[in-house]
Amino acid sequence: MRDSTEVSVASDGKVAPDYKHALTALLLQMGDDELIFGHRCSEWLGLAPDLEEDIAFSSMAQDEIGHASLFYSIAESLSGTSADRYAFSRGKNSRLNAMMLETKNGDWADTIVRSYLYNAFEQVRLKECLKSNFVSLQQAAAKILREERYHLLHMETWFEKLARSQGEARQRLLRALQDIWPNISDLFDLGVHADSLVRHGIISNTSLGIYSQWESIVRPVFAKAAIDWPGKPVQFSQSGRVGQHTSAMDEILLTMTEVLSLDAQAVW
Amino acid sequence: MSTFKATSDMTRKQKPIVNESDGETSDRNTADKAFEVRVALREVKDPEIPTLSLEDLGMVYDIIVDHQTVHVQLLPTFVGCPAQEFIRNQVLKRLDEIDGVNHADVTFVMDVPWTSERITETGRAKLEEFGIAPPPARFAPDYKPQCPYCEAHNSDVVSLFGPTACRAVYYCKNCKQPFEGMKFV
Numbered sequence: 001m002r003d004s005t006e007v008s009v010a011s012d013g014k015v016a017p018d019y020k021h022a023l024t025a026l027l028l029q030m031g032d033d034e035l036i037f038g039h040r041c042s043e044w045l046g047l048a049p050d051l052e053e054d055i056a057f058s059s060m061a062q063d064e065i066g067h068a069s070l071f072y073s074i075a076e077s078l079s080g081t082s083a084d085r086y087a088f089s090r091g092k093n094s095r096l097n098a099m100m101l102e103t104k105n106g107d108w109a110d111t112i113v114r115s116y117l118y119n120a121f122e123q124v125r126l127k128e129c130l131k132s133n134f135v136s137l138q139q140a141a142a143k144i145l146r147e148e149r150y151h152l153l154h155m156e157t158w159f160e161k162l163a164r165s166q167g168e169a170r171q172r173l174l175r176a177l178q179d180i181w182p183n184i185s186d187l188f189d190l191g192v193h194a195d196s197l198v199r200h201g202i203i204s205n206t207s208l209g210i211y212s213q214w215e216s217i218v219r220p221v222f223a224k225a226a227i228d229w230p231g232k233p234v235q236f237s238q239s240g241r242v243g244q245h246t247s248a249m250d251e252i253l254l255t256m257t258e259v260l261s262l263d264a265q266a267v268w
Numbered sequence: 269m270s271t272f273k274a275t276s277d278m279t280r281k282q283k284p285i286v287n288e289s290d291g292e293t294s295d296r297n298t299a300d301k302a303f304e305v306r307v308a309l310r311e312v313k314d315p316e317i318p319t320l321s322l323e324d325l326g327m328v329y330d331i332i333v334d335h336q337t338v339h340v341q342l343l344p345t346f347v348g349c350p351a352q353e354f355i356r357n358q359v360l361k362r363l364d365e366i367d368g369v370n371h372a373d374v375t376f377v378m379d380v381p382w383t384s385e386r387i388t389e390t391g392r393a394k395l396e397e398f399g400i401a402p403p404p405a406r407f408a409p410d411y412k413p414q415c416p417y418c419e420a421h422n423s424d425v426v427s428l429f430g431p432t433a434c435r436a437v438y439y440c441k442n443c444k445q446p447f448e449g450m451k452f453v
Contacts, residue, residue, distance in 0.1 A: 055429050059430075067348065069347075136379065146453050149407065150451070153428070
């Protein structure tokens with residue numbers, strides 16, 4: 001439920017501490033998801049199955065890192081911590097991305113499954129942000145959605161293509177789905193400020209509501225691809241939304257901060 | 269202070285809107301200066317498509333003149349477009365050549381989305397001339413544009429991702445020529 005007093009709190013620039021903490025955490029969840037997913041996308045450059053996919057994954061990497069930078073910049077305007085610091089100078093346990101995004105790329109089927117499930121989730125989350133009472137988040141979501149629909153479409157096309165093919169491609173897709181499905185529950189987790197986020201109207205739906213909408217997008221695609229619905233993902237005991245991560249996160253942070261650790265003053 | 273918004277069709281005559289009045293002469297000066305800046309920006313081209321200016325692309329959101337200072341607000345086509353810093357420097361370099369401008373800054377506006385509808389009629393014509401099909405009027409991933417080389421309506425989508433974020437790749441089955449098209453964004 002929207003609270004009209006909170007709307008004015010958000011729009012006149014004076015933000016109550018509780019509102020600010022919850023909002024910053026959401027911006028970091030969104031920025032961290034995009035940064036980590038974008039980084040993994042970039043790793044396909046030169047290795048993707050064909051030239052078109054080299055270009056597609058590089059384009060998406062560029063888009064996602066741009067989106068991360070926008071979310072971090074909005075967070076910077078609230079907290080004073082620079083976007084660069086958010087991207088490069090935070091330890092593993094203060095990163096809030098979902099754990100499934102940090103996992104190594106695996107094979108093409110792993111990548112397509114992960115990317116499709118994440119992109120469908122992202123559509124839902126961004127659409128909920130269109131109704132946010134924090135204007136900058138609303139505007140960023142509107143701009144980003146115009147780009148993201150191409151990503152979702154691309155991943156959905158690949159998901160269906162692999163599922164409909166005979167033999168190894170379909171087998172690999174099913175195997176990838178089996179591996180990834182048990183590890184997706186924290187995508188939908190809104191973290192420690194979940195209640196505040198909804199109560200203040202920063203995001204217009206609960207974790208459960210976001211999951212339901214996601215299921216209503218993904219499930220028909222599974223049906224079309226003749227894949228049995230695996231059921232609601234079981235709540236995993238850990239969550240990236242509270243800073244819990246796998247060892248894959250150490251590896252990714254080490255790579256991402258390689259230049260910074262060699263030369264802290266380095267510029268582009 | 270004088271400010272005027274970019275219209276979607278730059279072939280129309282520009283009419284500066286004066287917001288605040290600090291003397292009639294001064295208003296006219298700032299309006300003239302804003303117009304001069306706008307004309308100068310027609311010389312700043314997209315680094316990826318050198319026949320198209322920022323104005324042709326509809327990237328100029330606002331020009332605000334405050335005495336000797338000029339603020340240029342641009343709309344980036346894509347949030348993560350890596351050409352932003354290059355474009356900023358090109359604009360600053362060009363503004364530096366204008367008499368009576370002592371200070372200039374360029375900001376990228378993120379609160380209003382750039383859309384492919386902002387490309388002007390002139391811009392669309394220049395895109396075609398350059399060999400890039402102009403964007404469709406709506407989100408239509410299956411859209412097969414007219415070939416900018418042979419003008420046949422007989423193309424296939426090769427990839428929705430092209431050499432830059434805003435372009436897709438097509439293939440003309442008539443003249444057997446691959447070509448690029450601007451995406452609807």
